[in-house]
Amino acid sequence: MSEEFDFFNHVKKVYRLLLLLFSLFVLAGSSLVYYMVNPGFFNFKKSPEIQIAVEELDPDRIENGIHVSTGFVDAEGLMTVVRNCTACHSSKLILQNRMNAERWNATIKWMQETQNLPDLGKNQEIIVNYLATNYPPVDTGRRAILTNIEWYELKD
Numbered sequence: 001m002s003e004e005f006d007f008f009n010h011v012k013k014v015y016r017l018l019l020l021l022f023s024l025f026v027l028a029g030s031s032l033v034y035y036m037v038n039p040g041f042f043n044f045k046k047s048p049e050i051q052i053a054v055e056e057l058d059p060d061r062i063e064n065g066i067h068v069s070t071g072f073v074d075a076e077g078l079m080t081v082v083r084n085c086t087a088c089h090s091s092k093l094i095l096q097n098r099m100n101a102e103r104w105n106a107t108i109k110w111m112q113e114t115q116n117l118p119d120l121g122k123n124q125e126i127i128v129n130y131l132a133t134n135y136p137p138v139d140t141g142r143r144a145i146l147t148n149i150e151w152y153e154l155k156d
């Protein structure tokens with residue numbers, strides 16, 4: 001009877017040991033998996049918190065005289081231009097051009113004839129005024145004379 005009891009106790013011990021081993025195994029395994037998914041978890045040296053300034057996302061924000069979301073200068077007619085001229089293409093396409101009123105008008109006419117730009121009505125004058133005033137052609141002509149050159153002597 002006691003032998004049987006001993007045996008039973010033994011089995012119990014072994015069973016507990018196995019259970020312990022098994023739980024350790026599961027624990028190690030799951031922490032490994034967790035680590036793989038989230039490698040920063042065991043990095044106890046906390047990195048300083050990164051703060052991201054959430055800027056006011058006002059699309060009509062103007063900073064230093066520039067309409068931030070388009071890059072247009074803030075001047076009379078700005079919003080008319082923004083509303084009528086940035087639906088199909090980026091404002092960059094406009095900003096990379098400098099023209100007089102006549103050529104801005106011609107560009108608008110060209111878009112109306114070929115690119116489905118609708119008639120702008122009274123807004124056209126406002127737009128062209130804005131563009132010709134703020135983005136007139138610049139006369140660069142010849143390049144400026146070079147200055148600050150370090151000439152060197154030719155040696156044999």
Ligand code: HEC
Nearest residue numbers: 084085086087088089093094097107111115116117118127
């Ligand atoms: C209905 C759509 C539409 C609207 C609105 C529109 N455009 Fe355009 N625009 C175009 C297309 C299409 C092109 C050609 C784009 C390309 O070549 O990739 C273009 C090209 C241009 C170009 C470049 C022309 C060139 O010769 O390279 C300028 C400048 C321009 N647009 C100015 C304006 C201005 C100013 C307004 C506001 C009055 C305006 N666009 C509104 C469709 C439009």
